[in-house]
Amino acid sequence: MSRRAVIAGIGHTAFGRFPERSAWDLEMEAAVAAVSDAGIEPTDVDGLLTDPGAVQGVLDGITPHFLRLGALLGLDPAYTGTEILGGAGSVAIVERAALAVEAGLCDTCLCVYGDSALSSAGSYAYGRGDEAAFGFFGAVGLHALAAQRHMHLYGTRPEHLGEVATAARAGALRTAHAQNRHAISMDDYFDSEPVVEPLRRLDCCLVSDGAAAVVVTTEERARDLPRPPARILGHAQAHSLSTYASPEHFERLPAARCGPAALGRAGVTPADVDVALLYDCFTIVVLLQLEDYGFCKKGEAGPFVEDGRIARGGALPVNPSGGLLAEGYGGGMLHVIEAVRQLRGEAAERQVAGAEIALVSGHGLGMNTHATLVLG
DSSP states (O other), X not given: OOOOEEEEEEEEOOOBOOTTSOHHHHHHHHHHXXXXXXXXXXXXXXXXXXXXXXXXXXXXXXXXXXXXXXXXXXXXXXXXXXXXXGGGHHHHHHHXXXXXXXXXXXXXXXXXXXXXXXXXXXXXXXXXXXXXXGTOXXXXXXXXHHHXXXXXXXXXXXXXXXXHHHHHHHHHXXXXXXXXXXXXXXXXXXXSOEXXXXXXXXXBOOOOEEEEEEEEEEHHHHTTSSSOOEEEEEEEEEEOTTGGGSTTTTTOOTXXXXXXXXXXXXXXXXXXXXXXXXXXXXXXXXXXXXXXTTSSOTTOHHHXXXXXXXXXXXXXXXXXXXXXXXXXXXXXXXXXXXXXXXXXXXXXXXXXXXXXXXXXXXXXXXXXXXXXXXXX
């Protein structure tokens, strides 16, 4: 295929609690913003892919999400669909859009994430799998087991998780639209209440109402558009569907498989990555990804993040806008948008100098799904 896919437009709403607005309303705002940022007309959009959050994707998931959103936007696309891969969904739909554009199934694909989880009762309260019968509810418990395992095997300390949390908040201070712009110290981290041992409240991501969208089109089409595009250099997915039956389920993410594949397709190595937008639903997931992507050896992520190494100005800036821990829960699409801003040089106070290669990850469900994008 001779067509190359790029991200040509980005847009998002504010993130927080907006009980007066529906998820559909938020999604339409983000979609319009992305189309406007790309400098195209709505009539140019002939592809629509969506990533519904917990409310629309699970609790209200009977009607296909793309169908209603497309109708609200007035679209009759040549290519459409909805992905429900948990936190991997946003990166996955950008990958799917790239495949569709490069295959000629559409020319300009709009990718939209949105949800109203903070204003909807029970968004994350539902049981997951047979283990719910024994009181094992929610993502916090699942990732707490991974954190316990990492501490047991490698001597990882709570301070290492705290490094991830404090770096995220520091990034959010430089992000005008961030949902939580309050700095925290390591003492604040240890003072935060425990949720599921060893995870504290500050180890856990935000819950948000909000929406975010990107426009994927061809490199040729982007030459006529007003903003520099972010090229999609490589991407890959991997999934661990055996869950707890796998002896490595709590030790190694599917990122260990799709990370090297995506980097290889992009023709780069971890050392070439200037900024990493790592899915950070919990602090432990950042540590696991640093190892599985090859930024450090297995078991060494704790020492790797010490002394501000992943903060702005560190050796590997991670989530300079604050990520899910502080910027807002954008399903992973805010990570894609921050990568584009960094590559455009539009990140203002949080700009990583000379950013040319960005890695973006998505991680979802019961640590089952993972997707990786390499942008340049």
